[in-house]
Amino acid sequence: MTIWNLGSINADHVYAVPHIAAPGETLAASALNRGLGGKGANMSVAAARAGARVEHLGAVGTDGGWMVARLESYGVSCTHVQRREGPSGHAIIAVDAEGENAITLWPGANREIDLDVVKRALEQAKQGDILVAQNETNGQVEAAALARARGLTVAYAAAPFEAEAVRAVLGHLDFLVLNEIEARQLSEALGTPVERLEVPNVVVTLGARGCDWIETASGARHHVDAPKVEAVDTTGAGDTFTGYLIAGLAEGRPMRQALERASRAGAIKVGRRGAADAIPTAEEVDRAAL
Ligand code: ATP
Numbered sequence: 001m002t003i004w005n006l007g008s009i010n011a012d013h014v015y016a017v018p019h020i021a022a023p024g025e026t027l028a029a030s031a032l033n034r035g036l037g038g039k040g041a042n043m044s045v046a047a048a049r050a051g052a053r054v055e056h057l058g059a060v061g062t063d064g065g066w067m068v069a070r071l072e073s074y075g076v077s078c079t080h081v082q083r084r085e086g087p088s089g090h091a092i093i094a095v096d097a098e099g100e101n102a103i104t105l106w107p108g109a110n111r112e113i114d115l116d117v118v119k120r121a122l123e124q125a126k127q128g129d130i131l132v133a134q135n136e137t138n139g140q141v142e143a144a145a146l147a148r149a150r151g152l153t154v155a156y157a158a159a160p161f162e163a164e165a166v167r168a169v170l171g172h173l174d175f176l177v178l179n180e181i182e183a184r185q186l187s188e189a190l191g192t193p194v195e196r197l198e199v200p201n202v203v204v205t206l207g208a209r210g211c212d213w214i215e216t217a218s219g220a221r222h223h224v225d226a227p228k229v230e231a232v233d234t235t236g237a238g239d240t241f242t243g244y245l246i247a248g249l250a251e252g253r254p255m256r257q258a259l260e261r262a263s264r265a266g267a268i269k270v271g272r273r274g275a276a277d278a279i280p281t282a283e284e285v286d287r288a289a290l
Pocket of ligand 1: 205207209210229237238241
């Protein structure tokens with residue numbers, strides 16, 4: 001079974017600064033680290049590290065060769081990743097000594113994905129494959145509708161949160177994954193609690209408190225605790241969790257087992273600094289004494 005991930009690919013440029021710059025101020029950074037990020041890339045890496053076959057659907061700009069190479073080094077197939085003119089998606093992240101940050105995000109190629117290429121790629125998908133998408137690319141609704149029509153299972157992570165983006169894709173979903181703040185925002189925007197959405201499975205992540213899985217047909221709510229760890233960097237925790245969850249589903253694991261493994265992966269991630277490059281391998285997840 002293959003996971004098709006329509007997702008963003010970002011370069012994270014992380015600058016260590018003495019403090020967050022005030023308006024009009026020029027600041028020299030004391031360190032620069034460049035890493036692979038973007039919700040899509042993080043999820044592809046997580047799912048591949050969990051052992052799944054992953055086809056990434058997305059785009060990078062003329063400066064994005066190293067990101068494609070990095071994704072491939074983690075076992076993600078990039079056959080359908082497009083090359084666009086102009087810059088790749090990137091984040092300029094200033095972090096001060098207290099860990100406070102200020103982020104400027106440029107979506108770049110992530111919002112210029114050619115949907116004909118995505119459609120041709122999905123024509124190779126088989127019934128039972130999984131499509132996953134998040135809200136950092138164009139084409140989410142078109143891809144979800146096409147995947148559903150072809151008999152794929154469709155999962156969507158509602159981040160970065162935009163009520164209209166979720167509303168537009170909702171009717172095509174089998175799984176919706178969102179954190180508790182996003183869940184509250186969505187209920188307010190739709191005037192419906194997430195328990196009553198017309199999506200069969202809703203997973204609400206609760207940070208250090210774990211997650212809830214709601215089967216909306218019966219209203220049953222199942223809780224899974226997160227392992228207790230010391231958090232040093234929560235970047236990409238949600239993406240790691242979702243990538244592992246979907247990989248578990250692709251392997252045919254029962255939902256609770258897939259959620260427990262995803263929780264272990266998310267907990268290990270928050271103990272490490274970085275995004276895609278800090279996502280644990282399946283061996284680390286299965287062996288860690290948590
Ligand atoms: P982010 O936006 O930081 O990537 P998120 O808000 O989408 O994350 P969270 O609910 O913070 O998602 O985290 C996703 C999952 O990761 C949680 O359900 C949990 O399993 C795990 N996790 C996150 N933070 C912690 C923590 N401090 N300790 C243990 N596990 C954690």
